[in-house]
Amino acid sequence: MSEDNTRKQESEKKKKKKKKKNGLKIFLLILLMILVVGIGAVTGMVIAIAKDAPQIDPTNIGSLLSQTSFILDENGNTIEKVQTEEYRTIVSLEKMPPHLQNAFISIEDERFRKHIGVDPKGIMSAVFDNIKAGATVRGASTITQQLARNLYLNNDKKLDRKIKEAYLAMQMEKALTKDQILEAYLNRIDLGQGAFGVQEAAQTYFSKNVDELTIAESALLAGIVKSPSKYSPYFTVRPEDFNGDTQEEIGQVDKFGEKFIVISNSNAIKRQHVVLGKMKELGYITDKEYNEAINEDIKTILKPGQKKINGISSYFTDYVKVQAIEAMMGKLGYTREQAEKELYTGGLKIYSTMDVNMQHKIEDIYTNFTEILFGNPQKLKGPVLIDWSLDKNKNIVDERKKIIYYRQENLFDENFNLVIEKGTFEIRDGNIAINNKKITPYKNNIDIGDYYAIDDKKNLVTHSVGSLTLPEDGFRMEENGEVLILNTFLSQKEDFHRIDENGNLIINSNYFYRSKDGIVQPQSATVIMDYRTGAIKALVGGRDIKGNKLLNRATSSQRQPGSSIKPIAVYLPALDNGFTAASIIDDIPHYNENGELWPKNWYSGYRGLTTLRNSVEQSINVNSVKVLESIGINTSLEYLKRLGIINEEHPEKDNFISRAENKANNDENLAALGLGGMTKGLTPLEMTAAYGAIANSGTYTEPITFTKILDKDGNVLIENNPKQNMVVSPEIAYIMSDILRTTVANGIAGRAQIPKMPTAGKTGTTQENADAWFVGFTPYYVSAVWIGNDSPTIKLTKGSAMAAELWKNIMIKVHENLEPQNFEMPPNIVKVSICSQSGKLPSEICSRDPRGNTIISEIFAKGTEPREHCNTHVVLDIDTTTGKIANEYCPKELIQSKVFIKREPPYNPADHNGIMPKDYQYTAPWEICPVHNQENAIDEWIDEQFNEENNGEEEPPIEENPENDVENPNNGNGNNQNDQTPGNNGNDNGNGN
Structure with a gap:
């Protein structure tokens, strides 16, 4: 039994073993089936994701890389890199030193030359390193994958993006060589501070070209890629945030029109050491090169590059951009969007007309505006050139006593919170009702009044204040003019307001905008142009302006031109x-x-x-x-x-x-065209170009700021030849030019005269000195200068004489080292002697004018000179006792010949309320002497005879007889009511005869 049991047990064991084996086979088979299905599913998913990847043409990578455009001066030197989100300048791989290429390969993709776009070994190594560190310390993306992501994808940290990235990388590897991929990568990569690509980074951090980079500098750039914000070689801080105790300044840069202080970044140096160590490990540099590079003092090699040259505002280059966009639209058929994209990302080279040296000189004058015109500003009693009206609270008001600018202390507290005085607001049912002139309600917003201050140079500085930051359903305007700020808003914004100890309503400054820097007043603008070519050589659109959003008063601010x-x-x-x-x-x-x-x-x-x-x-x-x-x-x-x-x-x-x-308000009238009282006005640029036509022999030349635009490959996109048209003949233009020359030499524009240089021009002043102009030219340049306050309701203390003075200061600098020369006279100009009172050829009596010789020289276009002789001057016999025309009865001893002017048409003061022009006293009388006539002549003859008979004795006295005491109005006693010399009073009825 025991033997049978044993066999039975063994049999059962065999059965169990077999059953277990079969179960394992089934499990393995099922597992295999699951793996096959899973791999198939994953493969299907990968294939599906890959199919969803964008279709690419790797051969056109160059066209996908946006490039920085440059504005150059007339000599081809860079003035400005056109401001954009990505500053980039494409360079070939041949210009990049090998140690630079190897620095990036070492730290970003050491097997770059061997993999097929993705690197499985690199991925496993990165996973191991990250698990070991317990954090992400190393990325697994190859250089090719990074390039694919930057060109075609985004930075989402999703699995499908990584799959697409790998797929696209392998596609690129099939179509491009390793050098092509590396070149595109090094031109594309973000290297911080707005620099994209190694050439722009070399300029940004070291102010040099990429082919000049050392090993230490190359490693520093390569270290940035991991985190541009963390490993940028320097940081920038605003001056007010700079701490000299803990931060070391290594330079300054201009960003968006603002100055920033540059401080070095220790994190970048640590990262550089890692890169250098990797380069040494991979055999790219020797021990000696490693030691030299790692011991190089980064603070001394950092030299922050500028996006534009120092000492020049952006007014000129901003206008270059405007004209470049318009030219691409007009001449190339681009839409505005296409033109702007080409400007900011197309790698254009725009050759401007700027004379950098001249621009610097003008900028320097504007920097010292007050000192140049007035000397020490501290000696001035009030703000520079400001003729203001203040109310009792020292707010600036206009003619109607309406507040234009509040005094700073009247608008804000010491922390610039808005103060609404007690008694001008009320809290009702949780709402705030305000009735205060500091705020002006509109349908969609509530404006706050602007304010002013006086700076240390005695300049008026105006500050704009924005609207209260309220939702449309957070307030409403009541019928009585009150503004009701609703509880629905206030309950959600507890910090919006508070009541101070004096019972005033204080509105938090976080709920409105305030211009901190302000704008200096008065403002001014200048344009200087070569009138022969239309090239604008220098341009300033304002003085003491900070910030990026600038109002270019030279090109965009219309002001009434006055007499100019x-x-x-x-x-x-x-x-x-x-x-x-x-x-x-x-x-x-x-x-x-x-x-x-x-x-x-x-x-x-x-x-x-x-x-x-x-x-x-x-x-x-x-x-x-x-x-x-x-x-x-x-x-x-x-x-x-x-x-x-x-x-x-x-x-x-x-x-x-x-x-x-x-129809109601336009410029087609005498006031606008004859006196300059235009509806909107004109810009300094328009005035400069118009006067340029006079200087340029009658030919108007369209003003331009650039001569040509090249694309990124150096091909000419646009040749900017200015439009020209004939306005008048050279002869007429020369005569007008000469008149403007004597307006400076002899007229009221004398302050504009440039020493030893012919100067022509005209002043212009608008009502109550709201605007002051001088527009003029020399044999070299034409220029307009405008001075005025941004708010025309604030007047200047001085008019156009000050503009002429500023113009002269500017043009003296512009004409330094230029030889004096005369305006070119065309051949058909003749000089003729004329009488200044008739404009005709002088007669023999013109030199006998009682005011002196009236014969002058004048120029004419040949054929327009006068042919007739003066008939304005006349000689009349005057009775000296009456001042009137002598008649046949006037005694010869009382008659005198005099020279007068005879007006056509005659002028009668009685027709003009007795007003007489200055020269009226020299006008020929029209009345005949009424005292001497036939009756009086007989009486005089009898008297003479009587005197002879009485041997010259006096006539015996007449007996007094009241009946005979009647004054004969014609008795020759000289008291006739009409016996008055012309010009003595306003009652003379002379008609100019």
Whole structure:
């Protein structure tokens, strides 16, 4: 039994063993099936994800790399790298030193030359290192994978992105060589501080080109890739945040128009040491090279690069960008979006017209604006050039006593929280009702008033304040004008307000914007242009401006031009339409359509007969209006079209308001064209270009800021040849130019005269000194200077004389080392002697004018010189006792021949409320002597006879008889009511005869 039992047990064991073996086989088979299915599923998933990867053409990698565009000066030197999110300059691998390439390969992908785009061994090694460290200390992506991710994917940390990345990397490896991949990678990689690619990084951190990098510098750049924010070789901080005790300054950089202090980053140095160690381990550098590199003092080799040259504001280059975009749209057919993308990412080279040396000189003058014009500002009693009106609380107010700018202390507390005074607000049902002039409610927002301060140079500084940060349903405006800030908002924003110890409502400064730096007033702008080529050589759009968003007052701020409009809107057209420099205009009272005396001259009264030249020299308002009336508004408009002021094809692009654009308020009137009181005004750039046509022999040249644009491959995209058109003949332009020259030499613009250099130009001042202009030119350049406050309601203490002074200071610097030369005279100019009172050839009596010799020399375009002789001067016999024209009965001993001027048409003061022009006293009388007549002549003859008979004895006295005591109005006693010399009072009715 025992034997059978044993056999039975063994049999059962065998059965169990067999069953177990079969179960294992089944399990293994099932496991194998599961693995096959799993691998299939994973493979299917991988294939599905790979299919979803973007379609790529690895051969066009270069076109996918955005590049930094450059603005260059006229000599091809870099002025500015066009501001963008990614600064990048593409260079070939041949220009990258081997030790630079090896530094990146060592730390980022040591088997780069061997793998197929992905590196399984590298992945396992990275996994092992990360498990060992208990954190992610090493990435597994190859250089090719990083390039694929940067070009085609995003940085999501998802499995499908990693699969796509690997797939695309292998696709790239099939199509490109290792060198092509490495070149693209080193031009694409983010290296911190806005620098993308090794060339831009070399400039950013060391101010050198990539081929000049040392081993130490190359390792420092390679170390950045892991974390650009952590391993950037330096950090930047604002000056106010810099701590000199714990931070060491190694330089300064300009970012977005703001100065930043540069401090070194110790983390970058530690990372550099890791890179150098890896390079040594892999045999890329020797022990000696390692030791030299690791001992190099990084603080001494860091030299922060600038995105633009120092000492120059961005006004000029900003306008270059504007013109470049417009040119690409107009000449290449780009949309605005395409043009902007090309500018900011296309690697363009834009050759500007800037003369950097000249630009520096002007910027320096504007930096020292106050000192140049006034000397020590501390000696000034009030703010520089500011003619302000203050209320009792020292807020700046306009003519209607409305507050323009609050005094800083009246608007804020010491922490710049908004103060709403007790009594101007009320808390009702949890809402705050405010009735205070400091805030102005609108439908969608609540504005806060602006404020001012005075800086240490005695400049007025204006600060803008934004709107309260409130949702639209957080407030409403009541019918009585109150602003109600609702409890629904206040309950959620407990820090919005508080009540101080004086019962004032204090609104937290976090709930509104405030311009901290402010804007210096008055402001000013200057443009300097080569009028022959249209090239803008220098441009400043404001003074003492901080921050990136700049109002370019030279190109974008329209201001009324005042009298500087006269040469281009009145006198140049007049000279081309029958007037000459010698044409006579009578400065006498003029009236508007309402019968009111208008316009007023800048001086009191009227001067009388004046040549056109003198009318410009003395900026006579009356004469400007009269000449404009003579030539007609339409004639003036035609010349403004030729001068670039009016854009007939695209009126929306100019600053001139036509009647078609606005019937009620437009510039087609005497005030706008004759006196410069325009609706919007003109910019300094427009005025510069218009005057440039006068200087350029009558040819208008469109102002340009660049001459050509090259694409990233050096091909010419645009040759920027300025448009030109004839405005007037060279002869007419020269005469106008010469009139403007004597306006400076002899007229009211004398402050603009440049020593030893012919200077031509015209001043302009608007009502109550809101704007001051000088626009002028020399044989080299044309330029406009404007001075005024950004708010025209604040006036200047001085007018155009100050603008002329500034213009002279600028142009003296511009003309340093330039030889004096005269304006070029065209051949058909003739010089003729004329009478200044008639504009005609002088007669024999012109030299006998009681004021002195009136014969002067004047220039004319050949064929327009006068042919007739003066008939304004006349000789009359005057009775010296009456001052009137002598008649046949006037005694010869009382008659004297005198020279007078005879007006056509005659002027009668009685028709003008007794007003007499300055020269009226020299006007020929029109009345005949009323004292000496036939009856009186007989009486005198009898008297003579009586005297002879009485041997010269006196006539016996007449007996007193009251009845005979009657005054004979014609008794020759000289008391006749009409017996008055012209010019003695306002009651003379002489009609100029």
